Each structure stands twice: as structure tokens, then as C-alpha cells.
Amino acid sequence: MSLTESFEARLIEGIQPLRQYVLSINIYHLFETGLFDLLLAEGGLAIEAIAERKAMEPDRLRVFLGYLRNEGYLSEVDGKFSLADKARKIEEFRPWYTxxxxxxxxxxxxxxxxxxxxxxxxxxxxxxxxxxxxxxxxxxxxxxxxxxxxxxxxxxxxxxxxxxxxxxxxxxxxxxxxxxxxxxxxxxxxxxxxxxxxxxxxxxxxxxxxxxxxxxxxxxxxxxxxxxxxxxxxxxxxxxxxxxxxxxxxxxxxxxxxxxxxxxxxxxxxxxxxxxxxxxxxxxxxxxxxxxxxxxxxxxxxxxxxxxxxxxxxxxxxxxxxxxxxxxxxxxxxxxxxxxxxxxxx
Ligand SMILES: C[S@@+](CC[C@H](N)C(=O)[O-])C[C@H]1O[C@@H](n2cnc3c(N)ncnc32)[C@H](O)[C@@H]1O
Structure with a gap:
């Protein structure tokens, strides 16, 4: 790492392990809550519909799904969430997360x-x-x-x-x-x-x-x-x-x-x-x-x-x-x- 790199650039690099840490935990939750299976079976669903089906808090669910969308594991189109390819590709590795x-x-x-x-x-x-x-x-x-x-x-x-x-x-x-x-x-x-x-x-x-x-x-x-x-x-x-x-x-x-x-x-x-x-x-x-x-x-x-x-x-x-x-x-x-x-x- 160059000494002339900005604090911000060094910070972004320095906290990448934190990002992966939080991500691995939340991929686990995506599987364990049954949200993965629901989205796999139903395709695109609105927050309210998911919250209703899983008896979840809509405000928290919105942030959880938004977080995984930002990491590329979910897609959001017209307010409906579905699994992105990146999520489908890791399904077979679920036991490693377990x-x-x-x-x-x-x-x-x-x-x-x-x-x-x-x-x-x-x-x-x-x-x-x-x-x-x-x-x-x-x-x-x-x-x-x-x-x-x-x-x-x-x-x-x-x-x-x-x-x-x-x-x-x-x-x-x-x-x-x-x-x-x-x-x-x-x-x-x-x-x-x-x-x-x-x-x-x-x-x-x-x-x-x-x-x-x-x-x-x-x-x-x-x-x-x-x-x-x-x-x-x-x-x-x-x-x-x-x-x-x-x-x-x-x-x-x-x-x-x-x-x-x-x-x-x-x-x-x-x-x-x-x-x-x-x-x-x-x-x-x-x-x-x-x-x-x-x-x-x-x-x-x-x-x-x-x-x-x-x-x-x-x-x-x-x-x-x-x-x-x-x-x-x-x-x-x-x-x-x-x-x-x-x-x-x-
Ligand atoms: C790493 S898991 C292996 C599970 C499975 N046999 C496999 O091959 O994937 C280790 C398992 O051994 C069990 N275990 C731990 N101590 C044991 C013991 N003294 N006798 C029998 N099983 C034990 C654990 O509860 C756990 O289910």
C-alpha cells in the first residue's frame, strides 16, 4: 500500500474483512429464516407480502433485503425482491454457512x-x-x-x-x-x-x-x-x-x-x-x-x-x-x- 494513498482509500481496504464478516452472517440468515426458499419458490415478492408470509417486521425486513440487494444477492424491481444469480449460485454451499x-x-x-x-x-x-x-x-x-x-x-x-x-x-x-x-x-x-x-x-x-x-x-x-x-x-x-x-x-x-x-x-x-x-x-x-x-x-x-x-x-x-x-x-x-x-x- 502506498504511503500517499488517502486515509479513506486505506480505510476501505482495511475494513473489507468486516464487510465479509457481516455478509457471511446475513447469508446464513437468508437461508435459515426460510427467505431464500420463499424467494426461490415465488420469484419476485413485495416487502409486505414477504413480511405477511413469514410473520416478520416490515421495517426490519426492508433493511435486511436492501442490505443483501446492495451486496448483489437480491434484485429489486418495482418494489419486488427476488434472488439474484449470485444468491442462486451459493445455494449448494449452504451447509458451509450452517x-x-x-x-x-x-x-x-x-x-x-x-x-x-x-x-x-x-x-x-x-x-x-x-x-x-x-x-x-x-x-x-x-x-x-x-x-x-x-x-x-x-x-x-x-x-x-x-x-x-x-x-x-x-x-x-x-x-x-x-x-x-x-x-x-x-x-x-x-x-x-x-x-x-x-x-x-x-x-x-x-x-x-x-x-x-x-x-x-x-x-x-x-x-x-x-x-x-x-x-x-x-x-x-x-x-x-x-x-x-x-x-x-x-x-x-x-x-x-x-x-x-x-x-x-x-x-x-x-x-x-x-x-x-x-x-x-x-x-x-x-x-x-x-x-x-x-x-x-x-x-x-x-x-x-x-x-x-x-x-x-x-x-x-x-x-x-x-x-x-x-x-x-x-x-x-x-x-x-x-x-x-x-x-x-x-
Ligand atoms: C463434525 S460432526 C460430523 C457429522 C457427520 N458424522 C459427518 O461426517 O458429517 C461431528 C459429530 O460428532 C458428534 N460427537 C461429538 N462427540 C462425540 C462422541 N463422543 N461420540 C459420538 N459422537 C460425537 C457431534 O455431536 C457431531 O454431530
Whole structure:
């Protein structure tokens, strides 16, 4: 920046992060309030009509819609608001807003305070994290899980999804694989469990899918008649690692295959590469992984590298049957890794 630039020019540049910050929050609100869906379904609507349909305050709504119009996400013609192309184009990325704004916004606000020694964990909205994560997983981890499952064709008849969030995996797998007779989801967030039950009902899968409100460890130690042949842990082992440490993860994995010796495990994790200059030069490195990495150590989660996880698997006598990465069309960083495991010699 040149020293001769005016204060105003420097100010405009200096506060661009503020503009993006407020914008990301209000794109989230556009989705969460249902205004996006209403405008998508109805096309152009006047403020009064929108306010009536959504039971909103017209004066506030006018400013909210005007703000998004000024940022290019809405169009206004003859007093009627509709979605601009810019808004339609981001619809498929809604889960990223759900996870980062709905789930971790409060975490980011606590970072200053939680840097202090002994300050404890920052909070997050677990249901929004699970919901957003499951939505993102439709593009990356669910196809990756299917690729790993296909290595053992026809074998998945009883699926257990630990840390199932809003139940998205259970629905996708039951719909895609008729050989799945029973699918159980285990999830510690009561709100996520309610969302999962609603999603399962919407898809008419109540006879095949069952949700348990518990942590993975509590589920494993409770009596149950369900004998899974596949368990999926999508971005959950790093939660257990943060909560219980490496010894807790080893105990969990070991007890799981002791209880279900013929089990296949699918584990999806994110490589911890915060200090990699190559990753941070990648578009997704700064747009996604950098803020993603930031939230974890503040919320009792511990991301690790593939070599760390492979060491844990070896210590637990788990054999890596296959190792795969997310489709590079979706994410070419190679940061998302999936393992198919089973007890050695089983
Ligand atoms: C990042 S989300 C992943 C959701 C989904 N599995 C996916 O792949 O998108 C992590 C999920 O793990 C859940 N979770 C956290 N601690 C857990 C534990 N100890 N046992 C089981 N699930 C846990 C969270 O509530 C959340 O739904």
C-alpha cells in the first residue's frame, strides 16, 4: 500500500474483512429464516407480502433485503425482491454457512478469552455443526464412505453411524443400498437426534433406521441387541481424541472390535496441515481449512495427521484394508482421508 494513498482509500481496504464478516452472517440468515426458499419458490415478492408470509417486521425486513440487494444477492424491481444469480449460485454451499456461522460463530467470538491459560473450552452449537457437516459430507465424505464400503461388496447389512449428526448418512445409505436391513445412528446432541428423526420420517425410513441419543463410548458400553457389520465414524474420532485423549481412542477402538469382531470400520478424518505453506496457497486452504483448523483446539477436538491415526490403528491391531481420499473434483487438497479397517486376522 502506498504511503500517499488517502486515509479513506486505506480505510476501505482495511475494513473489507468486516464487510465479509457481516455478509457471511446475513447469508446464513437468508437461508435459515426460510427467505431464500420463499424467494426461490415465488420469484419476485413485495416487502409486505414477504413480511405477511413469514410473520416478520416490515421495517426490519426492508433493511435486511436492501442490505443483501446492495451486496448483489437480491434484485429489486418495482418494489419486488427476488434472488439474484449470485444468491442462486451459493445455494449448494449452504451447509458451509450452517457449520461455520451457525455452529462456530460463537466459538470464534470466544477465541480471545479462551487463549488464556486455564480458561476452559469455548462453546459451539453442536446441532448446527452436525447439520452443516452432514451437508458438506454429501459432497465429500459420503461418496468417500461409499467408495470404501464398495471394497466389501454386499457386506453392509447392519450399519452403525457414530456421531451421525442430522442422520444424513443413514438416509443416503439406506436409500442407495437395499441390502441394509437396519441402520442405527448414535449422536450426543439431543437436537441433532430430533433433526435426524424428522429426516428419517420424511424419507419413510422409520422401520430401518433407529437413533440413539448417546456418545459413542456410552453406546458401546450399554447393552444392545444390535450387531453392526459396518461402523462409520465421519469426523468423530478427532472429537473422541479431544475428549478422551489417545488412550481413550485406543480403548474405544479396541473395545469396539472386541465386542463386534467381524466389524468393518470406516473412519474419515481431516489431515492437520495448518503449517503447510502449500495448503495455504490452495484456494480451499484459506477459504475452508484455515478457519476449520482454528475452531478445533478451542472446542475440545484434536485434529491429527494420517501417520498419527495409522499409528493408533496399528496399536489397536486394526488392519488398513483400504485408504482413499475425497474426489479431487470436490477437494483436490488431499486433506480428507478415509480408512477401511478391520481387526487383524478377522
Ligand atoms: C463434525 S460432526 C460430523 C457429522 C457427520 N458424522 C459427518 O461426517 O458429517 C461431528 C459429530 O460428532 C458428534 N460427537 C461429538 N462427540 C462425540 C462422541 N463422543 N461420540 C459420538 N459422537 C460425537 C457431534 O455431536 C457431531 O454431530
Amino acid at each position: 457449520m461455520f456461522v451457525g455452529g462456530y460463530d460463537e466459538t470464534y467470538m470466544q477465541i480471545g478469552e479462551k487463549l488464556s491459560r486455564g480458561s476452559g473450552w469455548a462453546s459451539r452449537n453442536l446441532a448446527q455443526v452436525g447439520n452443516g457437516s452432514c451437508g458438506i459430507s454429501r459432497h465429500d465424505a459420503i461418496p468417500l464412505t461409499r467408495k470404501l464400503m464398495a471394497k466389501v461388496p454386499g457386506r453392509c447389512t447392519r450399519l452403525l453411524d457414530m456421531g451421525c449428526g442430522n442422520g444424513r448418512y443413514l438416509v443416503e445409505f439406506c436409500e442407495a443400498l437395499p441390502e441394509i436391513q437396519q441402520a442405527w445412528g448414535v449422536e450426543p446432541s439431543a437436537e441433532s437426534c430430533r433433526e435426524a428423526e424428522q429426516m428419517i420420517a420424511r424419507h419413510g425410513l422409520q422401520d430401518r433406521v433407529h437413533i440413539v441419543n448417546a456418545s459413542a463410548g456410552a453406546f458401546l458400553h450399554a447393552p444392545s441387541s444390535f450387531e453392526p457389520d459396518f461402523v462409520v465414524l465421519g469426523f468423530v474420532l478427532h472429537e473422541i481424541l479431544g475428549q478422551e485423549g489417545p488412550a481413550g481412542v485406543r480403548a474405544f477402538l479396541t473395545q469396539m472390535v472386541e465386542r463386534f469382531p467381524h466389524l468393518h470400520l470406516i473412519i474419515i478424518e481431516v489431515d492437520q496441515q495448518l503449517d503447510s505453506p502449500q495448503l495455504m496457497q490452495h484456494g480451499l486452504g484459506l477459504a475452508y481449512y484455515n478457519p476449520y483448523y482454528l475452531a478445533h483446539p478451542f472446542t475440545q477436538q484434536r485434529l491429527e495427521t494420517p501417520s498419527f491415526w495409522e499409528g493408533v490403528f496399528a496399536e489397536c491391531d486394526l488392519e488398513v484394508v483400504a485408504k482413499e481420499f475425497t474426489d479431487p473434483e470436490v477437494d483436490s487438497t488431499g486433506m480428507e482421508v478415509g480408512y477401511l479397517l478391520r481387526k487383524r486376522g478377522s
